[in-house]
Each structure stands twice: as structure tokens, then as C-alpha cells.
Amino acid sequence: MFEYATAAVEGALAAGAAYADARVVVSKQESIDVQNQAVQSLDRTEQAGVGVRALIGSSWGFFATADLSRRAASAAGERAAAIARASAVVPGDPMQFADVDVIQETYETPYVEDPFTVPMSEKVDLLVGVTKTMQEVKGIAIATGSLTFFDTNKWFVSSQGHRIHQHLIESGGGFDATALGDRESQRRSYPQSFGQYETGGYEAIRTWDYAGNAGRIAEEAAALLTADEMEERETDLILEGSQLALQIHESVGHAIELDRILGWEAAFAGTSHLQLPKLGTFQFGSELMNVTADATLPGALGTFGYDDEGTRAQRVDIVKDGIWVGVLSGRDSAAIAGLPPGGMVRGDGYNRLPMVRMTNVGLLPGDSSLDEIVADTKDGVYMATNRSWSIDDKRLNFQFGTEIAWEVKNGKLGRMLKNPTYTGIGPVFWGSLDRLAGGDEWIHWGTPNCGKGQPMQVAHTGHSAAPGRFKDVRVGVRG
């Protein structure tokens, strides 16, 4: 496959590109969805093609084709250069491009059990079984389960001499139970909303003991119908790990994307409240807040060997003792900011232009535990599992809903509460972080559906988190 990527790069250079790179991507995906013990869909998708990126002046030109032949790849390179050249109608300053090591390597996701060779009957039986268990709980109207597996091969070539092959395997899934009332629906999910996804094989599914948790999840969903509504007030908020992971994703991960900070995403995804002159001094949160972007974490969903610009995966400090110290960057954005490129540029398939994406943006663990945090809370709420998320275009004002909550009174979990929500302003919220669970409860949560870019791209990102407590948060916002 390297020959097609090379042909594409040569085509772009011959057409006048100052720099070019190309990726041949061959991928397959298998998805199984079961609802109420019946298979809703069983879908296999395969995709193959080459995408080539050409830099001329101030713009990237990009062209992709599914035709994997030397002739088509070379023509794609020429088209990419022509597209870049057309950008000169509305020009900017010439694009800068930071130097990186020229790499010729291979990388493969470590895995134990190839998910594509696990018998289909085993996968379907697992999901049929958990939906059956959930349906047996009184009040459960809809029980669903899903599994999805990805197998991706990428061959990357650049005009600077990169030549990298990667083979990535990702596995994930989950299930949920929905209880219906007269004018409401209540849902509980496991391991988290949208399922838990990791790099690795089928072992990533077995770890989570679906069968052992289905009954509990369904009972909680049913119980929510008769639970009390969360009242609106300010109180101490304890977040379960997967909800805290999404909080990190939305209010930290996107805010630190350098392309957003530079205004490249202003019209769609938005910008950021963070400004580069404040890098190194801005107080993002309390001293307990230590965030890294680490693309090397074994098993985490945002782990790989090299990004789609050929930069080696790495760990970068983002927030240290509450101070903002790092960004997510690529070779072009880092050069403008005068920072080393972070190896965080990825494209969604062969036919999308690589752009700055989160890797594994996680909150390092503290030294407490959920039990200790609850025991230490006189009056508060404990919220678990995301139900809704919304945040403004500068990544400041957020409102999250979770599936379930419990009142915390005098160090003990009390009443179950339904329709929990909380809202806040990023740095204020993070500044109120005062307790954080430790490594035993630190999980590499995976987000398989991060949307960004035009045309839209979906990225798989990781967010390590343990439960934490935030002081004086507004909860119970309703329409």
C-alpha cells in the first residue's frame, strides 16, 4: 500500500506542492445491536482509499479517492495541489510547518483476542442475554445492547521521508435499560452512556462483566420512575468517573485544542476561552487539577503509535497543579504558536483532512476514594452516567444531565434522585475541585463519538478519570 501513498505524494509535489503527505487507509467495522432480545442490526462496513494533503501558500488542499491504483493516487495528488492553489483567491500568511523527526516505523495495538474472530453467536448471545435479564425487571420497556469493533490499517508517507504503517484495533460496547412512565422516560446505561470503548481486542468486552451488572442497571432505571426530582440549589457535587471523563472532554479537551484557540474552528465548533498569552499562568482549576494528554496509555481509546502527520505519540502536560501549561497541537498550529508539535492530528478515515484531535486527555488521580469522599460530605449529591451534554462555543458554560443521582447527607448516600442536572463555568467549576479519588478507581474512559470539523469527522478519544468532588455547584436546573 505504500506505493499508492507514495504515488499520491509524488503527484502533489509534481503539481507544485511545497509539502505533501498521504494516507492509505483500509478499515473494517462490525456493529451488532440487540433490542429486547432481538437483533436489530448486524452491520459490517469496509472502507479503503487514499487521501492526500498538499500545502501551497496559506492553505491545505486535500483530495481523497477510493480508487486504489497508482494512476488514481497520482491524480489525487495533483487534485490536492490544484485545490490548494485555488485557495489563493482568499489568501493568508504562508502556512508554517514545524519540524519533526522523520520516522519509518510500524505500530500495532497490543491485543489478546481478535474481536473479528470471536464467534458471532457468542457476541449475539451476550447481548441477547443481558437484554433478557433487563427485560425481566418490572417496568423495563426497552432493553438494548451493542458491540462495535474497529480494525484499521494505515500507511503514511510524507514528502519529507516518513513511511509508517499502523494497525489499530478498538473494541467497545454496552447496554441500557429504559423505563417508561406516563410523561417521562428513564434510562440507565452500563458501563457508561454510549458504551465503553478501548484500544484492544475482545478482552475489553469481557473485563466489564455485562451479565453481572444487567439486573442492577435495570432495577435502577425502573426505580427512577418513582424517585424524587432533584431540587434546584447550590451544593457539593460528587461526580462518578465516566461523567467526570465527559466533563474533561467537553470543558478541558476541546478548550485546549490549538486550532480552536487560533480561530480555525470559529464558525462551527467554536473558539476557546483560553488565550495563548496566558499559557503558563492561567488558573484553570484547583491544585488538585493535573491533566495530561497521553497518547501512549495502554488500552486507552486515544492511544496510537504515530499521528496522521507522522509525529510520534507522546504525553504532554496540559494542566499542572491547576495552572494551564499545554495544548493539543499539530505541525502547522504548533509552528504558529511557537510550541513543539504534540502529535495530536488525526483524520477520520482516508477521506478526511487530518486535524487536531484529543488523544487521551485525562485527569490524574488523587489520593482519596469515592467512599471516603461520600463519608466526608455533609450535604451534597452524587451523580452518575451522562444523559445530556451542552456547552457554549468558547467552552465555558456547560450544562450536563446524568441518568441518576443520590442525595448525600451526613456522609451517607440517601434518596435516589431523577432528572439530575448541573451547570457551571469551566474554570470556576474546576477551581472548586477539592477531593479526588485515587488510582484504584482511575479508569481510561473512551469516547467513540467526538464530532468536529467540516465535513464532519468523528474521532475516538480517551479520558482517564476517577470520581471527584466539586464545591457549591448549581444543580437541578429544569425547563
Add this chain to the structure above:
Amino acid sequence: MSRESHLAEQILDLVGDRAEAEVVASTGNLALTRFANSFIHQNVAEDGEAVSLRVAVDGRVASAKTTVTGADTLAAFVDGALETASMQPVDEDWPGLAQPSRVPAVEHVDEATYDASPEARAAIVKDFVDAGRGTLAAGYCQTEGRSSVFANSAGQTASGRQTSAIIDGIHQTGTSAGTGHAASVAIGDLDGGTVGRLAFQRAIDSATPFDTKPGEHEVILAPDAVGTLAIFLAFYGFNGKMLEEGQSFVDLGTQQFDDRFQLWDDVTDPRALGIPFDSEGTPKRRLDLVADGITRSVAHNRKTAKKAGVEPNGNNVPGAEGWGPIPTNLFIGGGDRSVGDLIAGVERGIYVSTFNYCRILDPKTMVVTGLTRNGTFMIENGRITDAVTNMRFTQSFVDALGSGRILGLGDDARLADAEFGPGITFVPTMHLASWNFTGGAEG
């Protein structure tokens, strides 16, 4: 014979009599010229073809998709789908294939758009950017052309071509942003200058916003905000699967909305985009969802229609097994009042250009939270007086459109942008009695 027809025929031949089968084969291109900080920074295009296949082997169903369409690989693709299906339990709800039926002779195509050049897109971007003075422009110009063929082993066939062209962007001051959007079947219809001038004016007019108190406010919603209402109602409510499962607010035959509210889906309307059949080969026809405030129908694919005991109405979409059938050519009936007239009728209220990052809190009540963006203004004594900072809302969309809540409808209906994307809603400006703002965007 077109390439996509050839692909569809090849695949049905490969399936033979081993299964019921339906195929969608498409070829086409997508190109998008993106700009930020007032210059083009990302400029992309792709050509491609794709095949989707669904097979049913004695009621055992599987589907597969591929972009690898060489003659030497299609046989393995088909065999893989059949093998997968044969391992499944029988789908008791399998509705069977669409039978031969006539598809409306509608084609939303413009040849110049099908083959639009990067220079043509860049010229529109230049007009948009040049419409501002001292502001930073960002956005995109997109063109798309696609040819699709449907064929199944029951004998139903359909083919269609479609194009679309979009200019969408903002102008930004140091403290504000204003938005503009236009979409059409033809790139020649796009006027980057006009769209850019609206965005520029909104940015300038909102350059010194003030914080207003959250709470219930009368609102004027511009088309790009109304588009989000329409698609949320469609996705979570007028959805045969959500209704069958008891998750929808819909109560057929009941007055659930203001009697001024008319909502329908119609790909045959000349102002719509798209092709007149769905991915099951069912012809699309006008579907009245709400008439005079009374909920009339919901979108169905073959499976949800079978369960409901009605005819499918052509609204299957990729992924419908999970989230259900969705109407994607939505129209809200307009009024006869200019936007100026609508604003003149407001003693004190808020004008919203667009919503942003809207998310459903509960489909049964249709409570949604989101924010305003790119131009939010105070209306006092019948005119816009000041800009206000972006605000968060938490609001039931059904309640907002309830009886007596629609105070006016504009005469400016157009293809609008919306939370789920452009080109799927054709809606006017709307004057609503109240909207629940629950906080300022920046605290």
C-alpha cells in the same frame, strides 16, 4: 448504464436466489472550501462510490457497506453479508422488501453544481469575506453531487441525482459574531456577498452586548433557530420507532400545538433537496406531520409501518434500526408578515439568530437545553435596541409551540441551518410567546 446501476445489478446477480436483497449504490463528490481568520485554510474534495447491501436469508437479516467496489472484491463482499445473515436468529419483525412502485419524477439537480470547481467556491467565499470591514470571517462553502440507484430482488428499482450548495459563515469583532447562511440546489443561487453582509451587520450590531436576566422571555426566532426546533421534533417525536416504543410525545389526532403550526415533509417540493425514495426503495411523498396544530402522522420505514399497521412512507435513513425513521425534508408553514412586522409586535423580548449545542433532556417532554449564538438581541417597544450576551435555555419545544404560543410567522421561509445540519429544514422566522432562558453563557 450508469456506474451505480451497474454496481447494483452486479450485486443482485451475485446474491442470486440465495436471499432477499436490497442494494443502494451511489457515486458522487463532496467538496468543501473552509475559511477562518478571513482566509481559506482548509480546502477539501473527494470522489467516491459506495454500496450498501441488506440481505434476508429466511428472515435472518444482515447488512454491509463498502467503498471497495472492484469486480474482484464484490463477490466476497456479498458472500460475507450472506454468511453473517445465516448466523443470525430470525427477525420476527422483518417486513420484507419494497414491492415495485412508482417513484415521483423529481430531481433536485444542477449540473454546474455537480461539477463545481474550487475556484467557483473560492469566489463565493471571497464575496462573503469582502462583505466585512475590520472583522474576521470564518465559515465554509460546500458543493455536493450524488447519483444513487436502488434495486431489490423483489423488482423495485429507483434512481435519483441530487446536488446541493451551501455558504455558511460568521463575521467576528473582538466581542461578537454574526451569522449568515444560504443553501440551494444550485451554486449559481448562492450570493456570498448578501450572506456575508447579514453576518457582518449582525456582528457589528452585537459588538457591545449586555447581560440580561434569565427567565421567560418573548422571542423572535430566525429561521436557523427554528430549523433546530423542526429537526428535534422530527428526530425525537415524529419518528415511528420512538412512537412505537412509547418514547415519543406524539399523540396522533390530538391538538398538541398552536393552530397556526403546520409541519410537513415533502421532497417533491421544488424548494427541497434530496432524492424521492429512501434506502428501502420506498417512494417519498408529502407527509403531513402537523396540520392546524393537530398531530397527524409520523415517519415510518417498512419495519415501523408493519408494527403500526400502516403503509411505509419513505423515511428510512442509515442507522434507522437504532434511532428510527426520520423525515429529512421538513417544512414549517410560513406566514405573511415581514420580519420587521414581527419585531414591531414585541414590547419586550429577545431576537435569536441561531441556537448552538442543543441536547435533548427527555424525549417524552421534549425538554431541550442549548445556547444562543452569533447574534442575540434585545427587542424593546417594537424594535431591536441592544445586543445581549449569549444565553442558555432549558425549554420544552412542544410546550413552546403549544396552543396560543405562536404569535406570528414570517414570510421569509428558506432552507435553514439546524443543529443536525443544513438542507433538511425549510422554515420561516417565528414569534413565540415565551422561551425559558436559564442562564448567561459566560456566567
